[in-house]
Amino acid sequence: xxxxxxxxxxxxxxxxxxxxxxxxxxxxxxxxxxxxxxxxxxxxxxxxxxxxxxxxxxxxxxxxxxxxxxxxxxxxxxxxxxxxxxxxxxxxxxxxxxxxxxxxxxxxxxxxxxxxxxxxxxxxxxxxxxxxxxxxxxxxxxxxxxxxxxxxxxxxxxxxxxxxxxxxxxxxxxxxxxxxxxxxxxxxxxxxxxxxxxxxxxxxxxxxxxxxxxxxxxxxxxxxxxxxxxxxxxxxxxxxxxxxxxxxxxxxxxxxxxxxxxxxxxxxxxxxxxxxxxxxxxxxxxxxxxxxxxxxxxxxxxxxxxxxxxxxxxxxxxxxxxxxxxxxxxxxxxxxxxxxxxxxxxxxxxxxxxxxxxxxxxxxxxxxxxxxxxxxxxxxxxxxxxxxxxxxxxxxxxxxxxxxxxxxxxxxxxxxxxxxxxxxxxxxxxxxxxxxxxxxxxxxxxxxxxxxxxxxxxxxxxxxxxxxxxxxxxxxxxxxxxxxxx
Amino acid sequence: xxxxxxxxxxxxxxxxxxxxxxxxxxxxxxxxxxxxxxxxxxxxxxxxxxxxxxxxxxxxxxxxxxxxxxxxxxxxxxxxxxxxxxxxxxxxxxxxxxxxxxxxxxxxxxxxxxxxxxxxxxxxxxxxxxxxxxxxxxxxxxxxxxxxxxxxxxxxxxxxxxxxxxxxxxxxxxxxxxxxxxxxxxxxxxxxxxxxxxxxxxxxxxxxxxxxxxxxxxxxxxxxxxxxxxxxxxxxxxxxxxxxxxxxxxxxxxxxxxxxxxxxxxxxxxxxxxxxxxxxxxxxxxxxxxxxxxxxxxxxxxxxxxxxxxxxxxxxxxxxxxxxxxxxxxxxxxxxxxxxxxxxxxxxxxxxxxxxxxxxxxxxxxxxxxxxxxxxxxxxxxxxxxxxxxxxxxxxxxxxxxxxxxxxxxxxxxxxxxxxxxxxxxxxxxxxxxxxxxxxxxxxxxxxx
Numbered sequence: 001x002x003x004x005x006x007x008x009x010x011x012x013x014x015x016x017x018x019x020x021x022x023x024x025x026x027x028x029x030x031x032x033x034x035x036x037x038x039x040x041x042x043x044x045x046x047x048x049x050x051x052x053x054x055x056x057x058x059x060x061x062x063x064x065x066x067x068x069x070x071x072x073x074x075x076x077x078x079x080x081x082x083x084x085x086x087x088x089x090x091x092x093x094x095x096x097x098x099x100x101x102x103x104x105x106x107x108x109x110x111x112x113x114x115x116x117x118x119x120x121x122x123x124x125x126x127x128x129x130x131x132x133x134x135x136x137x138x139x140x141x142x143x144x145x146x147x148x149x150x151x152x153x154x155x156x157x158x159x160x161x162x163x164x165x166x167x168x169x170x171x172x173x174x175x176x177x178x179x180x181x182x183x184x185x186x187x188x189x190x191x192x193x194x195x196x197x198x199x200x201x202x203x204x205x206x207x208x209x210x211x212x213x214x215x216x217x218x219x220x221x222x223x224x225x226x227x228x229x230x231x232x233x234x235x236x237x238x239x240x241x242x243x244x245x246x247x248x249x250x251x252x253x254x255x256x257x258x259x260x261x262x263x264x265x266x267x268x269x270x271x272x273x274x275x276x277x278x279x280x281x282x283x284x285x286x287x288x289x290x291x292x293x294x295x296x297x298x299x300x301x302x303x304x305x306x307x308x309x310x311x312x313x314x315x316x317x318x319x320x321x322x323x324x325x326x327x328x329x330x331x332x333x334x335x336x337x338x339x340x341x342x343x344x345x346x347x348x349x350x351x352x353x354x355x356x357x358x359x360x361x362x363x364x365x366x367x368x369x370x371x372x373x374x375x376x377x378x379x380x381x382x383x384x385x386x387x388x389x390x391x392x393x394x395x396x397x398x399x400x401x402x403x404x405x406x407x408x409x410x411x412x413x414x415x416x417x418x419x420x421x422x423x424x425x426x427x428x429x430x431x432x433x434x435x436x437x438x439x440x441x442x443x444x445x446x447x448x449x450x451x452x453x454x455x456x457x458x459x460x461x462x463x464x465x466x467x468x469x470x471x472x473x474x475x476x477x478x479x480x481x482x483x484x485x486x
Numbered sequence: 487x488x489x490x491x492x493x494x495x496x497x498x499x500x501x502x503x504x505x506x507x508x509x510x511x512x513x514x515x516x517x518x519x520x521x522x523x524x525x526x527x528x529x530x531x532x533x534x535x536x537x538x539x540x541x542x543x544x545x546x547x548x549x550x551x552x553x554x555x556x557x558x559x560x561x562x563x564x565x566x567x568x569x570x571x572x573x574x575x576x577x578x579x580x581x582x583x584x585x586x587x588x589x590x591x592x593x594x595x596x597x598x599x600x601x602x603x604x605x606x607x608x609x610x611x612x613x614x615x616x617x618x619x620x621x622x623x624x625x626x627x628x629x630x631x632x633x634x635x636x637x638x639x640x641x642x643x644x645x646x647x648x649x650x651x652x653x654x655x656x657x658x659x660x661x662x663x664x665x666x667x668x669x670x671x672x673x674x675x676x677x678x679x680x681x682x683x684x685x686x687x688x689x690x691x692x693x694x695x696x697x698x699x700x701x702x703x704x705x706x707x708x709x710x711x712x713x714x715x716x717x718x719x720x721x722x723x724x725x726x727x728x729x730x731x732x733x734x735x736x737x738x739x740x741x742x743x744x745x746x747x748x749x750x751x752x753x754x755x756x757x758x759x760x761x762x763x764x765x766x767x768x769x770x771x772x773x774x775x776x777x778x779x780x781x782x783x784x785x786x787x788x789x790x791x792x793x794x795x796x797x798x799x800x801x802x803x804x805x806x807x808x809x810x811x812x813x814x815x816x817x818x819x820x821x822x823x824x825x826x827x828x829x830x831x832x833x834x835x836x837x838x839x840x841x842x843x844x845x846x847x848x849x850x851x852x853x854x855x856x857x858x859x860x861x862x863x864x865x866x867x868x869x870x871x872x873x874x875x876x877x878x879x880x881x882x883x884x885x886x887x888x889x890x891x892x893x894x895x896x897x898x899x900x901x902x903x904x905x906x907x908x909x910x911x912x913x914x915x916x917x918x919x920x921x922x923x924x925x926x927x928x929x930x931x932x933x934x935x
Contacts, residue, residue: 010828020831021834022837023918029844037732037733041704043735046833048607052828061573061576064594065578065579068582068591068593069591071582072577073577085489093541094756099541099545100755101563101755102550102756103563104560104759106548107887113548127528128528140619140813140815142811142813150658154661154662177806178806181806181808187805225515229517255526256522280818281579281585282818283584283617283816320661321661322622324620325560326620327758330758331759332759341532341537356509358492361504364504377506377511410583410590433492459589466785467791468785476772476781476796478599478780479602
């Protein structure tokens with residue numbers, strides 16, 4: 001029997017009287033607290049947190065960590081997530097004294113090194129976007145979207161234009177419509193697809209003088225470049241609307257093509273995708289935005305500005321305000337900076353090229369078992385369909401995904417985008433070798449020959465298998481209570 | 487380049503198997519007219535050694551970090567135990583994705599379930615989500631949540647003693663919506679209960695209180711909660727997690743939504759982020775909550791496990807009708823907070839809170855022995871207080887800087903945010919890390935014997 005003591009919950013591991021962190025005795029006296037604070041504000045006892053010793057805490061969390069798959073331990077070809085290697089040098093540098101321990105309200109004169117780095121990052125991101133004005137402020141991609149939409153709203157308001165609609169294709173990430181609604185816009189989804197691309201005629205029929213912004217991911221979620229993007233942008237601009245580029249798929253573009261050059265007026269980056277901020281099991285991210293010059297005055301505060309002698313924080317003249325407290329998710333932004341300084345222009349272009357080479361190689365290796373309906377060659381990712389194996393053998397995309405875990409691979413994204421039946425969205429990234437891709441392709445080719453019944457109950461070697469999420473949603477439990485013990 | 491793996495030979499084989507002549511060929515779907523010609527204008531590539539040398543040089547220019555830190559205003563120099571860095575530094579945690587694939591993510595899922603439980607234990611609330619971006623957006627998300635719960639979408643009220651940046655975020659978030667943000671002035675450093683009652687009406691979704699507030703003072707959060715409830719509004723309380731080592735928790739006085747900046751829970755200051763947005767509420771409101779939530783489940787063999795719960799609230803399923811646009815959250819910071827609270831336990835948290843409180847009071851006493859300072863507000867405070875500086879806050883701050891201390895922020899940096907934000911007002915924060923000696927030395931800068 002496997003010893004599971006360490007992965008019992010913290011609360012079951014607790015025993016009254018155990019301690020880990022202790023603090024020094026007070027060196028400023030230790031009189032009764034109610035001499036300092038009103039008695040009615042004081043709690044009778046501290047919060048009922050678990051009581052644990054340091055070795056218990058360490059063993060608990062280290063054991064929990066072994067229940068995860070991660071980029072450091074596994075190939076993680078999750079489409080649209082860009083799960084590339086996270087360089088270890090970034091982790092060391094982000095902790096340097098003077099960086100990790102710098103207070104956000106440090107006087108600008110006393111934080112010139114930080115401001116210089118952030119200024120340089122703004123400049124690099126402007127160059128990569130082909131858009132001159134950058135805000136590093138947003139906390140993640142979705143907040144970048146919201147920020148840009150509020151910038152657009154403020155710009156239209158200043159021009160006395162009442163524009164109420166935000167358009168996006170059905171293949172858009174859910175954050176696009178969610179951000180548009182939160183920004184106060186009406187959302188209009190385009191439902192047609194022309195070989196995986198935006199249907200230009202449908203777009204024409206929806207764009208009018210009440211259109212504020214068209215949000216588009218390019219390359220799109222199928223990993224295909226919108227070849228009509230210039231015409232699309234022109235159409236929007238002819239109607240006085242703006243084009244927003246969702247930068248989730250920038251890994252295919254970096255050094256190859258720039259949103260500003262193909263018609264985008266605003267975009268966000270996901271530093272945690274394209275520029276190696278580690279995903280952290282859900283976050284943190286950083287979602288800087290880049291915009292055209294005429295929108296620069298509306299960017300949120302603060303931005304970093306160059307002065308005669310150094311750098312300062314500034315508020316743009318027509319700023320929409322703040323989107324969050326303090327400067328931004330600096331720890332993640334710095335990792336992006338370290339990465340770009342390591343790559344340089346040529347290395348950055350290599351990233352896009354090798355990511356695209358890896359994706360096309362894997363696509364070719366799988367073409368006969370998991371065909372890709374749209375497009376000859378893909379960019380950084382492709383969406384294969386398991387429809388044929390489902391029709392012929394009753395094996396679903398979910399079955400393949402779950403069984404891959406048994407073979408030691410993280411599963412691709414499945415059932416997104418909806419335009420492809422039995423979708424498997426695969427993004428290998430540039431930081432994988434041909435050997436790994438061969439091994440992965442072999443695993444899939446084996447899986448599709450396995451007993452379908454066996455696959456329906458996969459995975460078979462993971463700590464758990466196929467939790468019943470529907471039952472969990474019926475009477476959901478979100479916290480441990482002593483009753484859970486039984 | 488260190489992060490690429492395929493040799494020239496391999497690349498050639500790969501191209502053959504694809505049926506492409508060259509890598510450039512693969513990009514032919516991108517129109518020539520929008521291609522970058524040549525290379526972008528970026529600084530030259532650096533080796534690891536060169537990069538490290540350059541970053542070290544930049545880091546050394548951030549002289550603030552070398553000073554004794556009495557800076558506050560929402561980010562604090564609390565102690566971070568080594569175990570927190572060690573656990574959060576494990577690649578299995580920090581290089582994993584969002585745990586959508588439960589079989590491959592039980593480690594993170596269990597840690598987040600434990601985080602949610604710890605936040606409930608800390609706050610006395612019934613349910614917590616798995617994190618938001620940071621303390622400021624947590625306030626705005628709480629306001630939107632209150633609008634959904636009360637079905638009142640046109641007005642929220644906020645005390646003027648709430649962090650000015652949190653209030654600015656709320657104004658930006660509601661900027662393009664038909665929602666009025668009413669600010670209740672707090673010129674005396676805390677809220678006058680009558681003024682709060684007058685500002686609220688049947689249209690108000692919530693009253694937002696920060697306790698201890700931005701000036702460091704304690705609010706009467708219990709009475710303010712009652713006042714909100716009298717008109718059917720929710721009480722939203724932004725708290726300092728360390729303060730709950732000694733202060734009554736939001737659940738005990740009936741707060742509906744409790745939010746916080748979780749940075750004090752084992753997260754380095756790193757110039758403002760990434761931090762941790764904490765949000766907890768009554769259980770009845772859980773389906774209106776923003777962000778991810780982990781719930782318990784059973785797998786096909788009946789084994790207890792964890793999954794992401796109630797996903798139908800979220801943007802990837804509900805799209806424009808989602809409870810929030812948040813996708814990426816602050817998972818790794820929630821993990822840090824989980825480890826931190828596990829290490830401190832009830833006694834450790836109480837010790838940390840008591841030390842902050844005692845040292846802050848000692849510092850206030852020492853500093854106000856100088857002719858240059860008195861307390862701006864004669865109110866009870868926890869770990870932070872506002873000085874009135876006769877010679878101006880900026881001058882006082884500069885004198886401290888010149889002697890190796892950082893104090894602040896000076897409140898004039900938020901001068902548009904209320905009458906208390908004067909040129910004379912200076913915030914001073916004192917954590918458990920400050921020693922009597924450091925406090926005495928700071929006071930001596932201002933001629934306190």
